[in-house]
Amino acid sequence: xxxxxxxxxxxxxxxxxxxxxxxxxxxxxxxxxxxxxxxxxxxxxxxxxxxxxxxxxxxxxxxxxxxxxxxxxxxxxxxxxxxxxxxxxxxxxxxxxxxxxxxxxxxxxxxxxxxxxxxxxxxxxxxxxxxxxxxxxxxxxxxxxxxxxxxxxxxxxxxxxxxxxxxxxxxxxxxxxxxxxxxxxxxxxxxxxxxxxxxxxxxxxxxxxxxxxxxxxxxxxxxxxxxxxxxxxxxxxxxxxxxxxxxxxxxxxxx
Amino acid sequence: xxxxxxxxxxxxxxxxxxxxxxxxxxxxxxxxxxxxxxxxxxxxxxxxxxxxxxxxxxxxxxxxxxxxxxxxxxxxxxxxxxxxxxxxxxxxxxxxxxxxxxxxxxxxxxxxxxxxxxxxxx
Numbered sequence: 329x330x331x332x333x334x335x336x337x338x339x340x341x342x343x344x345x346x347x348x349x350x351x352x353x354x355x356x357x358x359x360x361x362x363x364x365x366x367x368x369x370x371x372x373x374x375x376x377x378x379x380x381x382x383x384x385x386x387x388x389x390x391x392x393x394x395x396x397x398x399x400x401x402x403x404x405x406x407x408x409x410x411x412x413x414x415x416x417x418x419x420x421x422x423x424x425x426x427x428x429x430x431x432x433x434x435x436x437x438x439x440x441x442x443x444x445x446x447x448x449x450x451x452x453x454x455x456x457x458x459x460x461x462x463x464x465x466x467x468x469x470x471x472x473x474x475x476x477x478x479x480x481x482x483x484x485x486x487x488x489x490x491x492x493x494x495x496x497x498x499x500x501x502x503x504x505x506x507x508x509x510x511x512x513x514x515x516x517x518x519x520x521x522x523x524x525x526x527x528x529x530x531x532x533x534x535x536x537x538x539x540x541x542x543x544x545x546x547x548x549x550x551x552x553x554x555x556x557x558x559x560x561x562x563x564x565x566x567x568x569x570x571x572x573x574x575x576x577x578x579x580x581x582x583x
Numbered sequence: 584x585x586x587x588x589x590x591x592x593x594x595x596x597x598x599x600x601x602x603x604x605x606x607x608x609x610x611x612x613x614x615x616x617x618x619x620x621x622x623x624x625x626x627x628x629x630x631x632x633x634x635x636x637x638x639x640x641x642x643x644x645x646x647x648x649x650x651x652x653x654x655x656x657x658x659x660x661x662x663x664x665x666x667x668x669x670x671x672x673x674x675x676x677x678x679x680x681x682x683x684x685x686x687x688x689x690x691x692x693x694x695x696x697x698x699x700x701x702x703x704x705x
Contacts, residue, residue, distance in 0.1 A: 379665075380662050383666075395663055395668075409659075409661035415596055417654040419623050420651040420653075422622075423648065427624075430623065440691075443691060452680040473680065474684040478614060500684075501681065502665070502677075503682060504685050506665060520696055529695045533689075533691050545654060549654060556620070557619075560619040567614045
């Protein structure tokens with residue numbers, strides 16, 4: 329009875345439960361960062377990695393597509409970590425950002441956006457060909473998945489791709505997003521990701537909103553608005569180019 | 584009042600997402616195009632036109648700064664709800680496609696940065 333009542337309360341107030349859960353993850357992460365790595369690995373980077381590990385466990389033990397939130401008492405994580413709060417908080421990070429730096433997104437933003445979509449698409453498509461896919465619809469759908477896990481299924485649906493191909497394309501996009509989350513803080517120093525201009529370019533090249541949001545959070549939260557500024561156009565651009573221009577180009581190439 | 588800051592932030596976010604959605608419909612894609620970016624510009628415009636209400640020491644600004652500070656916790660929750668299993672279940676093809684896309688994109692960051700800088704200095 330004691331346990332049942334507790335679970336009922338935790339499930340009924342799922343957002344509050346999520347606040348407690350995230351609070352505990354943050355505390356553990358900052359503790360580990362301090363004691364084990366002397367602050368070398370930033371607490372937020374550890375917290376994001378720990379979140380992904382919990383997402384893996386949640387997906388392993390419970391049916392569903394929402395990681396830890398598959399478990400009923402943690403269902404609030406899907407709301408707190410959902411698109412609504414994510415976008416709300418990203419916009420809040422612009423408070424204090426430099427308007428002129430944001431506006432200078434112009435040329436750098438456009439170049440990185442087009443190049444970002446194109447490069448990811450070509451790599452995804454080339455991998456599909458290397459694995460023996462020859463029909464343009466499958467190749468383009470998998471290429472689009474390497475753009476983002478939203479562009480993949482949108483393109484696949486537009487081109488009538490099979491559900492097995494769409495699943496691969498979503499998986500490619502998820503791999504990209506998760507890898508950006510984890511590896512950005514480690515690689516940031518080597519690619520000069522330490523100023524608004526490079527963050528704008530980074531956002532345009534990577535494009536995955538979740539990846540960029542988490543990657544920059546773990547690197548330097550001050551850079552978030554600049555990366556988000558360009559990344560916010562990426563998925564739209566991908567959905568525009570993949571099923572049209574890039575599909576026709578692929579058809580022409582594969583005969 | 585704190586709620587003024589929260590309300591302004593929410594208004595900017597909603598307006599941005601609305602305009603991003605319209606933009607998506609106009610160019611015919613099933614996605615929000617630039618919504619968050621437009622919202623950020625709206626917020627900075629609001630700060631510009633309401634300098635007293637939204638100065639960084641005003642009480643209203645605390646409503647914005649709270650959500651600014653909640654950014655990392657929200658991102659941690661977002662990480663915890665990722666479909667990690669599906670990413671790993673996609674097989675070698677998905678793993679390679681996603682990984683290589685990230686590696687090459689990383690490598691392009693300094694290249695484009697340098698290119699743009701040269702353009703600026705000319």
